Amino acid sequence: MNHRIPLVQWSLGELVVVVTVATVVVGSLWAPMIFFQLAMILLMLIASILVVILCIGSGYLRTFCIGFASAVGVYLLALILVESPYGIFVAEDVRLPTTTIWAKMQPHITQIRAGSYPRSSVNKELIWQDDSTLKDVDGNHYGAVRNLDLIKSPIIGQQYIDFAPSLNVFYAIGQSVWLLTLGYLGGKFAVGFQRFQHNQETSPTTVE
Structure with a gap:
């Protein structure tokens, strides 16, 4: 019997981690500065754990970290090129669509x-x-x-x-939210694609 692996799965523990991180990061918008700094430390801790798993991990967890890192890396590169003082478009005051979307939310929460x-x-x-x-x-x-x-x-x-929140905090939290969101989606896509390949390789072939 052929057992096909679901392409996308969520566990209760995974949902708890996602909701907790999102609450801490977004909640630091209105909290005292110390909570914003703690949120940034949390992000650095998450990044460090992902790098360790990426280097010595195995299985779907390592695949997730590869997808996460790939999505974050591409976004950071685009952010540096477009919005960094060392980028190529900064003189024209160009912003990424993600920054523009986040900026449109600012009047409603500031x-x-x-x-x-x-x-x-x-x-x-x-x-x-x-x-x-x-x-x-x-x-x-x-x-x-x-x-x-x-x-x-x-x-x-x-x-x-x-x-x-201040302009700097609002911008930093916004980019952090986009990094985490895109990284998470990139990780889920990588795992789903690997499972898809596994299903294709293990599916019975029809011989005429």
Whole structure:
């Protein structure tokens, strides 16, 4: 009897790990900076474990790590070429589609306040307009956000603008989410493809 291996499978333990990592990483957007730093340490720990398995592991787990690393490597290369200061497109202010999608989510989850130096508890909440400009309730223009970069208005003078989460944290978490998502999908694809090959090799051939 021929036993075909399912191309895609999920275990309860796998789902628990995925949900836990996603919760920690995305949850660090609104948490104190120490939690963001812990989330980054968690990502580095995951990367280290995957590299170890990639080097000395075997079976489907190693295949998953190969697919994960391949997808992450391709994305990081694209990110460096397009968005890094050392890339080839940075002068044209080009962004990856993943960055653009993440940036469109920013106005819906970010709280923005402006105030004067020295900093005090007295500040104004800014409203994110549809054209990406920042204004207070009186209609004063404070600048704009383009591709996760703040462009301040010259009329605000010695005033600061606070983002919660900050622009840097939002960008770092966004890229981390994309890396984990694409890496996970790449790993699942690699395992599924290997199982597909196994099914093809073990399937009975019809002799006429």
